[in-house]
Amino acid sequence: MTMARARLPDVEIPKDIRLRYDRFLDHFKGFEDLPAVRAIFGSKTKTALQSLRVEFFSSKWGYMGVSDEDGHLVVSTHYLRTGKRRDIYLDVIHELVHVRQFREGKELFPEGFEYPSAPTEIEAYRTCVAEGRRLGMDDAELFEYLKVEWMDEKDVRKLARNVGVRPPPRRPRRSARKRASS
Numbered sequence: 001m002t003m004a005r006a007r008l009p010d011v012e013i014p015k016d017i018r019l020r021y022d023r024f025l026d027h028f029k030g031f032e033d034l035p036a037v038r039a040i041f042g043s044k045t046k047t048a049l050q051s052l053r054v055e056f057f058s059s060k061w062g063y064m065g066v067s068d069e070d071g072h073l074v075v076s077t078h079y080l081r082t083g084k085r086r087d088i089y090l091d092v093i094h095e096l097v098h099v100r101q102f103r104e105g106k107e108l109f110p111e112g113f114e115y116p117s118a119p120t121e122i123e124a125y126r127t128c129v130a131e132g133r134r135l136g137m138d139d140a141e142l143f144e145y146l147k148v149e150w151m152d153e154k155d156v157r158k159l160a161r162n163v164g165v166r167p168p169p170r171r172p173r174r175s176a177r178k179r180a181s182s
């Protein structure tokens, strides 16, 4: 059986839209001098960041990410307005790892991996977790930082283990028997 081709009304829909990019360094300043960032790009840090472009988008969901089309950074303006500065900072470090991975030709969203065990994510998280520790964050704070709405508790724990963050003890199951006293 062949599908009848849908007939569209007389409308125009664009195909190729030029994205609006800004220079990363025009908005995110001082990153090129950080040891954490130099550890990502090495001696090419300055040129790597000079060539990095950022695209801002306005949406209440999503934080930031790297385009798997051309490796530019995408950042939610809502997140910049409402997120914790510390989390945003660590996210930038995380995404810069993805920028380097993309430029190395790595697949950012490799097939066959769940988010908590994708090698590209583990490397990015290990880098920002190390920076978080350097800033004085403990395991409990880092675990909180790892939580995002697309991972359930089990996945966050898995990710935490994969990136060397000790998950807090599981909430004890309520016992079936009533305690004698409390």
Ligand SMILES: [Zn+2]
Pocket (backbone or CB within 6 Å): 094, 098, 120, 121, 124
């Ligand atoms: Zn990531």
